[in-house]
Amino acid sequence: MSKYWEVTEYSQPDARQLQQNAKATVKREKAKGKEMQPVTISGRKVAASWWGQAWCENLERYADFESRLDRGKRYVRTGAVVDLKIQKGKVQARVQGRRKTPYKIEIRISPLSEERCQYAIGQCEKRIENLESLMRGEFPGELKALFVGDGGLFPSPREISFNCSCPDWALMCKHVAAVLYGIGARFDENPLLFFELRGIDVEKFVDVAIAGRIDRMLENADKPSSRIIPDECLTELFGL
DSSP: OOOGGGOOOOOOOOHHHHHHHHHHHHHHHHHTTOOOOOOOOOSSSSOOSHHHHHHHHHHHTOGGGHHHHHHHHHHHHTTOEEEEEEETTEEEEEEOOSSSSOEEEEEEEOOOOHHHHHHHHHHHHTOHHHHHHHHTTOOOGGGHHHHSSTTOSSOOGGGEEEEESSSOOSSSOHHHHHHHHHHHHHHHHOTTHHHHHTTOOHHHHHHHHHHHHHHHHHHTTTSOOTTSOOHHHHHHHHTO
């Protein structure tokens, strides 16, 4: 009989075992009528779009997350994230491990403050074509500084909280790390989920930005343009 104190190390499941367990879980849940939304990584990178890559790179900037990210990346690549759903301000996911039942993970992202949200609207309203690009799932280069770096719209560690049903005592377990990377993969499919995650109503965001742009234009409607040639200059120029 094995004794607790004789167990010095637990081996990690290999990729094949994780994949087999994950496949069995999806099949089992489907038979119960439950819809699973697994994360599938098809290329060499976890994410291919600007949105997804920028999300992953933002995570890797923080030393707080460094120790567990590599193992999480291995898990998401093998298909261990068998379910991942993004909702307003939170992510609920299930990650397969060695055991039959996958672990449950919840990640919460603090909503943007009114001040930061209004600043973002102000930056976007300067060029309406930037908003149009965002709605198409593209990313205008002019807005890069708005999202990444200190004070950007991508969350910092203090704005991210999480919990996992696994017995790992670490601040961030590999299952949580796998889900964080899985979020980046989801942004490849639908970049607008970023706004959902940050608690931003996209339609309202766009409406306010456009309204601000229109108000700014109306403020200058009665001001003569410097491009208009005065009548006296026309006379001199054309001999009228």
